[in-house]
Amino acid sequence: xxRRQFLQSAGALALVAATSPTPPLCAAEKGAVxxxxxxxxxxxxxxxxxxKQAQGNPPFRESDFVLLADWGFDFARLPLSYLCWTxxxxxxxxxxxxxxxxxxxxxxxxKHGVHINLNLHRxxxxxxxxxxxxxxxxxxEKALDACAFQWAQLSKRYQGIPNDRVSFDxxxxxxxxxxxxxxxxxxxxxxxxxxxDPQRLIIADGLQWGRYPVHGLADLNIAQSTRGYDPMPLTxxxxxxVQGADKWPEPTWPLRLNDKVVMDKDKLRRERIQPWKDLExxxxxxxxxxxxxxxxxxxxxxxxxxxxCLELWKEAGWGWALWNFHGGFGxxxxxxxxxxxxxxxxxxxxREMLDLLRRY
Numbered sequence: 001x002x003r004r005q006f007l008q009s010a011g012a013l014a015l016v017a018a019t020s021p022t023p024p025l026c027a028a029e030k031g032a033v034x035x036x037x038x039x040x041x042x043x044x045x046x047x048x049x050x051x052k053q054a055q056g057n058p059p060f061r062e063s064d065f066v067l068l069a070d071w072g073f074d075f076a077r078l079p080l081s082y083l084c085w086t087x088x089x090x091x092x093x094x095x096x097x098x099x100x101x102x103x104x105x106x107x108x109x110x111k112h113g114v115h116i117n118l119n120l121h122r123x124x125x126x127x128x129x130x131x132x133x134x135x136x137x138x139x140x141e142k143a144l145d146a147c148a149f150q151w152a153q154l155s156k157r158y159q160g161i162p163n164d165r166v167s168f169d170x171x172x173x174x175x176x177x178x179x180x181x182x183x184x185x186x187x188x189x190x191x192x193x194x195x196x197d198p199q200r201l202i203i204a205d206g207l208q209w210g211r212y213p214v215h216g217l218a219d220l221n222i223a224q225s226t227r228g229y230d231p232m233p234l235t236x237x238x239x240x241x242v243q244g245a246d247k248w249p250e251p252t253w254p255l256r257l258n259d260k261v262v263m264d265k266d267k268l269r270r271e272r273i274q275p276w277k278d279l280e281x282x283x284x285x286x287x288x289x290x291x292x293x294x295x296x297x298x299x300x301x302x303x304x305x306x307x308x309c310l311e312l313w314k315e316a317g318w319g320w321a322l323w324n325f326h327g328g329f330g331x332x333x334x335x336x337x338x339x340x341x342x343x344x345x346x347x348x349x350x351r352e353m354l355d356l357l358r359r360y
Contacts, residue, residue, distance in 0.1 A: 033163040035201060035223040038285035041115050041319035042360070043068055043075030044330065045290060049101070050079045050121050051129070057084050057098060060105040063345070064325060069112040072358055076114050077289055077321040078105060079121035079172055082150050091124055091146040094153060106158065110165055117203070117321070118154060119169035119289070123147045128173040128209065129241075137171075138181050147171075147185075148192035155196035163201035168193060169225060169289060170202065173209040182207060183216040190220055205289060211272075213279035224284055226276050228291025228309050228320065231255050231263040235305075238296035251297060253305040265308040273312055288313055288320035292329035295336045303356055310360035322357065331357070 033039060048058045060078070068076065085098035102118070109116040121127065125135040125143025135143035151168065158166050170189050174182050186204050193200055202222040206212050210227035217224065229235045234251040236242045254264035276286050291309065293302035313320055324330045331354045332347045341348035 033201060035221050035285050036283045038223055038287055040317060041075035043073040043321050044325035045077045045079055045321050045323045047079060047324050049081060049084045051081050059101040062108055065108045065112040065114055068114050074114055075319060075321055076109060077117040077119055079119045081122035082120060082124060083122060092149060106166060115165060117167045117169050119172055121172040123171055126171060128175060137185060138177050144185060144188055148188055151189050152192040152196055155193040155200055159197040167201040167203055170204050173205055174207055175209055179207060179214060179216050182214060186217055190222060213276050215279060218282045218284060225287050225289035228288050230272055234297055235293045239294045251301055253301050269312055273316055277316065286318050288318055290323040291320060292323045295328040295334045299336055299338045303353065306356060314360050
Protein backbone atom coordinates (compact mmCIF):
# COMPACT_ATOMS: atom_id res chain seq x y z
CA UNK A 1 0.00 0.00 0.00
CA UNK A 2 1.47 3.37 -0.99
CA ARG A 3 1.16 6.50 1.15
CA ARG A 4 -1.84 7.90 -0.76
CA GLN A 5 -3.70 4.58 -0.50
CA PHE A 6 -2.80 4.40 3.19
CA LEU A 7 -4.22 7.83 3.93
CA GLN A 8 -7.33 7.20 1.85
CA SER A 9 -7.97 3.94 3.65
CA ALA A 10 -7.32 5.65 6.99
CA GLY A 11 -10.02 8.19 6.22
CA ALA A 12 -12.51 5.52 5.24
CA LEU A 13 -11.69 3.43 8.29
CA ALA A 14 -12.18 6.45 10.51
CA LEU A 15 -15.82 6.56 9.38
CA VAL A 16 -16.22 2.91 10.32
CA ALA A 17 -14.48 3.49 13.65
CA ALA A 18 -16.87 6.31 14.48
CA THR A 19 -19.77 3.82 14.64
CA SER A 20 -17.80 0.92 16.14
CA PRO A 21 -17.62 0.01 19.84
CA THR A 22 -14.84 1.81 21.69
CA PRO A 23 -11.89 -0.23 22.99
CA PRO A 24 -12.43 -1.53 26.55
CA LEU A 25 -10.22 1.01 28.30
CA CYS A 26 -11.89 3.95 26.53
CA ALA A 27 -15.45 2.93 27.29
CA ALA A 28 -15.83 5.60 29.98
CA GLU A 29 -14.42 8.30 27.74
CA LYS A 30 -17.43 10.13 26.31
CA GLY A 31 -16.00 13.45 25.13
CA ALA A 32 -13.98 14.21 22.03
CA VAL A 33 -10.24 13.61 22.28
CA UNK A 34 -8.41 16.92 22.58
CA UNK A 35 -5.53 18.56 24.41
CA UNK A 36 -7.99 19.54 27.15
CA UNK A 37 -9.64 16.15 27.28
CA UNK A 38 -7.27 13.16 27.11
CA UNK A 39 -8.68 9.68 27.56
CA UNK A 40 -7.10 7.65 30.33
CA UNK A 41 -5.01 5.75 27.80
CA UNK A 42 -2.92 2.95 29.32
CA UNK A 43 -0.19 0.91 27.73
CA UNK A 44 3.51 0.69 27.01
CA UNK A 45 6.46 2.19 25.18
CA UNK A 46 7.48 0.08 22.16
CA UNK A 47 11.16 0.80 21.64
CA UNK A 48 12.16 -0.78 18.31
CA UNK A 49 13.10 2.61 16.85
CA UNK A 50 14.26 4.39 19.97
CA UNK A 51 17.83 4.21 18.66
CA LYS A 52 19.36 3.29 15.34
CA GLN A 53 20.28 -0.22 16.37
CA ALA A 54 23.49 -1.93 15.34
CA GLN A 55 21.59 -4.95 14.06
CA GLY A 56 19.43 -2.84 11.78
CA ASN A 57 16.24 -0.82 11.84
CA PRO A 58 13.55 -3.32 12.88
CA PRO A 59 9.83 -2.81 12.25
CA PHE A 60 7.26 -2.89 15.00
CA ARG A 61 5.79 -6.32 15.68
CA GLU A 62 2.12 -7.07 15.17
CA SER A 63 2.38 -9.69 17.91
CA ASP A 64 2.94 -6.86 20.42
CA PHE A 65 -0.24 -5.10 19.32
CA VAL A 66 -2.13 -8.38 19.58
CA LEU A 67 -0.96 -8.81 23.17
CA LEU A 68 -1.78 -5.21 24.09
CA ALA A 69 -5.31 -5.66 22.80
CA ASP A 70 -5.75 -9.11 24.33
CA TRP A 71 -4.65 -7.79 27.72
CA GLY A 72 -6.96 -4.76 27.55
CA PHE A 73 -4.45 -1.97 26.88
CA ASP A 74 -5.08 0.79 24.36
CA PHE A 75 -1.94 2.93 24.09
CA ALA A 76 1.50 2.55 22.52
CA ARG A 77 4.05 5.33 22.76
CA LEU A 78 6.66 4.96 20.03
CA PRO A 79 9.90 6.71 21.05
CA LEU A 80 11.60 7.31 17.70
CA SER A 81 15.03 8.30 16.49
CA TYR A 82 14.89 10.51 13.42
CA LEU A 83 18.04 8.71 12.22
CA CYS A 84 15.92 5.64 11.54
CA TRP A 85 14.66 7.38 8.37
CA THR A 86 16.92 10.41 7.87
CA UNK A 87 20.35 10.82 6.25
CA UNK A 88 22.59 12.25 9.03
CA UNK A 89 24.59 14.10 6.37
CA UNK A 90 21.48 15.72 4.88
CA UNK A 91 18.77 16.38 7.46
CA UNK A 92 16.26 17.22 4.73
CA UNK A 93 16.64 13.81 3.09
CA UNK A 94 14.01 11.33 4.31
CA UNK A 95 13.94 7.67 3.31
CA UNK A 96 10.34 6.85 2.42
CA UNK A 97 11.00 3.11 2.63
CA UNK A 98 11.91 3.40 6.32
CA UNK A 99 8.96 5.66 7.16
CA UNK A 100 6.73 2.86 5.94
CA UNK A 101 7.45 1.10 9.25
CA UNK A 102 5.74 4.00 11.04
CA UNK A 103 2.82 3.78 8.60
CA UNK A 104 2.53 0.11 9.46
CA UNK A 105 2.50 0.84 13.20
CA UNK A 106 -0.30 3.38 12.73
CA UNK A 107 -2.26 0.78 10.79
CA UNK A 108 -1.60 -1.88 13.43
CA UNK A 109 -2.91 0.55 16.03
CA UNK A 110 -6.11 0.98 14.04
CA LYS A 111 -6.45 -2.75 13.49
CA HIS A 112 -6.07 -3.64 17.17
CA GLY A 113 -7.66 -0.60 18.83
CA VAL A 114 -4.40 0.84 20.17
CA HIS A 115 -3.71 4.59 20.13
CA ILE A 116 -0.35 5.47 18.58
CA ASN A 117 1.67 8.25 20.19
CA LEU A 118 4.66 9.28 18.04
CA ASN A 119 7.55 10.76 20.00
CA LEU A 120 10.91 12.08 18.82
CA HIS A 121 13.18 10.44 21.39
CA ARG A 122 16.16 11.52 19.29
CA UNK A 123 15.46 14.75 17.42
CA UNK A 124 17.84 16.84 15.32
CA UNK A 125 19.93 18.60 17.95
CA UNK A 126 18.76 16.80 21.09
CA UNK A 127 18.54 13.43 22.78
CA UNK A 128 18.50 12.69 26.50
CA UNK A 129 20.77 9.69 25.82
CA UNK A 130 24.28 9.62 24.36
CA UNK A 131 25.75 10.15 21.88
CA UNK A 132 25.25 13.90 21.87
CA UNK A 133 23.89 15.40 18.68
CA UNK A 134 26.30 17.42 16.50
CA UNK A 135 23.92 20.40 16.59
CA UNK A 136 22.14 21.91 19.60
CA UNK A 137 18.37 22.19 19.27
CA UNK A 138 18.13 24.80 22.02
CA UNK A 139 20.64 27.27 20.51
CA UNK A 140 21.14 26.39 16.83
CA GLU A 141 18.56 27.55 14.30
CA LYS A 142 19.74 24.92 11.83
CA ALA A 143 18.82 22.20 14.33
CA LEU A 144 15.45 23.82 15.04
CA ASP A 145 14.75 24.10 11.31
CA ALA A 146 15.57 20.40 10.90
CA CYS A 147 13.39 19.40 13.84
CA ALA A 148 10.48 21.50 12.54
CA PHE A 149 10.97 19.85 9.15
CA GLN A 150 10.71 16.39 10.73
CA TRP A 151 7.44 17.21 12.50
CA ALA A 152 6.02 18.90 9.40
CA GLN A 153 6.74 15.74 7.39
CA LEU A 154 5.05 13.51 9.97
CA SER A 155 2.11 15.90 10.28
CA LYS A 156 1.59 15.95 6.53
CA ARG A 157 1.96 12.19 6.33
CA TYR A 158 -0.75 11.45 8.91
CA GLN A 159 -2.96 14.45 8.25
CA GLY A 160 -6.63 13.66 8.79
CA ILE A 161 -6.19 10.54 10.91
CA PRO A 162 -8.37 11.15 13.98
CA ASN A 163 -6.81 12.17 17.27
CA ASP A 164 -8.28 9.15 18.99
CA ARG A 165 -5.88 7.11 16.86
CA VAL A 166 -2.71 9.21 16.55
CA SER A 167 -1.04 11.91 18.65
CA PHE A 168 2.39 13.58 18.59
CA ASP A 169 4.75 13.87 21.59
CA UNK A 170 7.25 16.52 20.52
CA UNK A 171 10.54 15.87 22.34
CA UNK A 172 11.56 13.29 24.89
CA UNK A 173 12.53 14.63 28.31
CA UNK A 174 14.04 18.10 27.83
CA UNK A 175 16.67 18.39 30.52
CA UNK A 176 18.79 21.31 31.67
CA UNK A 177 17.24 24.22 29.80
CA UNK A 178 15.20 27.25 30.81
CA UNK A 179 11.46 27.38 30.42
CA UNK A 180 11.77 30.33 28.03
CA UNK A 181 14.09 28.35 25.76
CA UNK A 182 11.81 25.33 25.81
CA UNK A 183 8.70 27.40 25.09
CA UNK A 184 10.41 29.05 22.11
CA UNK A 185 11.32 25.66 20.59
CA UNK A 186 7.93 24.09 21.28
CA UNK A 187 6.10 27.02 19.69
CA UNK A 188 8.11 26.56 16.51
CA UNK A 189 7.39 22.82 16.36
CA UNK A 190 3.69 23.31 17.04
CA UNK A 191 3.56 25.89 14.25
CA UNK A 192 5.19 23.45 11.82
CA UNK A 193 2.72 20.69 12.70
CA UNK A 194 -0.36 22.88 12.51
CA UNK A 195 0.66 24.31 9.16
CA UNK A 196 0.02 20.81 7.79
CA ASP A 197 -2.69 19.56 10.16
CA PRO A 198 -4.31 22.22 12.37
CA GLN A 199 -6.28 19.65 14.38
CA ARG A 200 -3.48 17.24 15.36
CA LEU A 201 -3.31 16.38 19.07
CA ILE A 202 0.09 17.50 20.36
CA ILE A 203 1.72 16.63 23.69
CA ALA A 204 4.85 18.20 25.22
CA ASP A 205 6.98 16.54 27.89
CA GLY A 206 7.57 18.44 31.10
CA LEU A 207 10.90 20.07 31.93
CA GLN A 208 13.82 18.51 33.79
CA TRP A 209 13.44 15.10 32.20
CA GLY A 210 9.65 15.39 32.13
CA ARG A 211 9.22 15.87 35.86
CA TYR A 212 7.93 19.44 36.04
CA PRO A 213 4.88 21.05 34.36
CA VAL A 214 5.42 23.91 31.94
CA HIS A 215 2.92 26.69 32.56
CA GLY A 216 4.44 28.75 29.76
CA LEU A 217 2.88 26.34 27.23
CA ALA A 218 -0.63 26.68 28.62
CA ASP A 219 -1.86 28.96 25.82
CA LEU A 220 -0.82 26.64 22.97
CA ASN A 221 -3.74 24.20 23.23
CA ILE A 222 -1.43 21.21 23.71
CA ALA A 223 -1.39 18.52 26.38
CA GLN A 224 1.60 17.65 28.58
CA SER A 225 3.35 14.46 29.62
CA THR A 226 4.82 13.78 33.03
CA ARG A 227 7.02 10.93 34.32
CA GLY A 228 6.90 8.25 36.98
CA TYR A 229 10.54 7.73 37.96
CA ASP A 230 10.45 8.99 41.53
CA PRO A 231 12.21 8.19 43.75
CA MET A 232 15.15 7.41 41.43
CA PRO A 233 17.09 5.45 44.09
CA LEU A 234 14.22 2.96 43.79
CA THR A 235 13.39 3.14 40.07
CA UNK A 236 17.00 3.22 38.85
CA UNK A 237 18.75 1.18 41.54
CA UNK A 238 21.98 -0.20 40.01
CA UNK A 239 21.01 1.10 36.55
CA UNK A 240 24.30 1.02 34.67
CA UNK A 241 23.63 4.29 32.78
CA VAL A 242 23.08 6.33 35.98
CA GLN A 243 26.29 7.50 37.60
CA GLY A 244 26.56 6.33 41.21
CA ALA A 245 23.47 4.09 41.09
CA ASP A 246 25.62 1.06 41.88
CA LYS A 247 26.43 2.61 45.27
CA TRP A 248 22.85 3.27 46.35
CA PRO A 249 21.54 1.07 49.17
CA GLU A 250 18.99 -1.59 48.26
CA PRO A 251 15.64 0.24 48.17
CA THR A 252 12.48 -0.38 50.16
CA TRP A 253 9.03 1.10 49.72
CA PRO A 254 8.34 3.52 51.35
CA LEU A 255 11.94 4.71 50.89
CA ARG A 256 13.91 6.61 53.51
CA LEU A 257 15.93 9.23 51.63
CA ASN A 258 17.75 10.57 54.70
CA ASP A 259 17.31 10.93 58.47
CA LYS A 260 14.41 13.36 58.01
CA VAL A 261 12.75 12.50 54.70
CA VAL A 262 10.77 9.43 53.74
CA MET A 263 9.34 9.11 50.24
CA ASP A 264 5.93 7.46 50.36
CA LYS A 265 2.59 7.60 48.58
CA ASP A 266 1.51 10.84 50.29
CA LYS A 267 4.78 12.57 49.41
CA LEU A 268 4.41 11.44 45.79
CA ARG A 269 0.89 12.92 45.77
CA ARG A 270 2.11 16.26 47.11
CA GLU A 271 5.24 16.57 44.99
CA ARG A 272 4.53 14.68 41.77
CA ILE A 273 0.75 14.84 41.40
CA GLN A 274 -0.43 18.16 42.81
CA PRO A 275 1.82 20.44 40.70
CA TRP A 276 0.44 18.77 37.58
CA LYS A 277 -3.13 18.99 38.89
CA ASP A 278 -2.55 22.75 39.21
CA LEU A 279 -1.60 22.81 35.52
CA GLU A 280 -4.62 20.68 34.68
CA UNK A 281 -6.84 23.39 36.14
CA UNK A 282 -5.75 25.59 33.21
CA UNK A 283 -7.36 23.16 30.79
CA UNK A 284 -4.29 21.04 30.04
CA UNK A 285 -4.67 17.28 29.60
CA UNK A 286 -2.06 15.19 31.43
CA UNK A 287 -0.59 11.78 30.61
CA UNK A 288 2.27 9.81 32.18
CA UNK A 289 4.41 9.08 29.14
CA UNK A 290 7.02 6.91 30.87
CA UNK A 291 7.44 5.18 34.19
CA UNK A 292 8.74 1.99 35.75
CA UNK A 293 11.41 0.38 37.93
CA UNK A 294 14.54 -1.25 36.51
CA UNK A 295 15.09 -4.99 36.86
CA UNK A 296 17.70 -4.63 39.63
CA UNK A 297 15.09 -3.18 42.01
CA UNK A 298 13.74 -6.03 44.18
CA UNK A 299 10.54 -7.27 42.59
CA UNK A 300 8.36 -7.00 45.68
CA UNK A 301 9.57 -3.44 46.25
CA UNK A 302 8.93 -2.52 42.62
CA UNK A 303 5.40 -3.91 42.73
CA UNK A 304 4.54 -2.14 45.98
CA UNK A 305 5.77 1.17 44.55
CA UNK A 306 3.98 0.55 41.24
CA UNK A 307 0.71 -0.12 43.03
CA UNK A 308 0.88 3.25 44.81
CA CYS A 309 1.72 5.05 41.57
CA LEU A 310 -1.15 3.37 39.75
CA GLU A 311 -3.58 4.27 42.50
CA LEU A 312 -2.44 7.90 42.42
CA TRP A 313 -2.83 8.16 38.65
CA LYS A 314 -6.23 6.51 38.76
CA GLU A 315 -7.24 8.99 41.45
CA ALA A 316 -5.93 11.83 39.24
CA GLY A 317 -7.69 10.47 36.15
CA TRP A 318 -4.47 10.11 34.15
CA GLY A 319 -3.37 7.43 31.73
CA TRP A 320 0.15 6.03 31.55
CA ALA A 321 2.65 4.10 29.44
CA LEU A 322 5.14 1.80 31.13
CA TRP A 323 8.74 1.88 29.95
CA ASN A 324 8.96 -0.66 28.40
CA PHE A 325 7.04 -3.68 27.04
CA HIS A 326 10.02 -5.94 26.35
CA GLY A 327 13.11 -5.35 28.48
CA GLY A 328 14.42 -4.30 31.85
CA PHE A 329 11.38 -2.32 33.03
CA GLY A 330 8.72 -4.37 31.28
CA UNK A 331 6.45 -7.38 31.65
CA UNK A 332 8.19 -9.42 28.95
CA UNK A 333 11.81 -10.63 29.00
CA UNK A 334 12.86 -8.29 31.81
CA UNK A 335 15.63 -10.60 33.16
CA UNK A 336 14.89 -10.04 36.82
CA UNK A 337 16.75 -12.41 39.12
CA UNK A 338 13.93 -12.69 41.65
CA UNK A 339 10.93 -13.51 39.41
CA UNK A 340 9.50 -16.88 38.54
CA UNK A 341 8.64 -16.20 34.91
CA UNK A 342 5.88 -17.80 32.93
CA UNK A 343 6.77 -19.19 29.50
CA UNK A 344 4.41 -17.33 27.17
CA UNK A 345 4.45 -17.35 23.36
CA UNK A 346 8.22 -17.48 23.21
CA UNK A 347 8.71 -14.88 25.95
CA UNK A 348 9.34 -14.83 29.69
CA UNK A 349 6.26 -13.16 31.19
CA UNK A 350 6.17 -11.43 34.56
CA ARG A 351 2.59 -12.43 35.26
CA GLU A 352 2.43 -10.74 38.66
CA MET A 353 3.39 -7.37 37.21
CA LEU A 354 1.02 -7.79 34.28
CA ASP A 355 -1.89 -8.63 36.57
CA LEU A 356 -1.16 -5.52 38.68
CA LEU A 357 -1.14 -3.28 35.62
CA ARG A 358 -4.34 -4.74 34.28
CA ARG A 359 -6.16 -3.92 37.54
CA TYR A 360 -5.57 -0.18 36.96
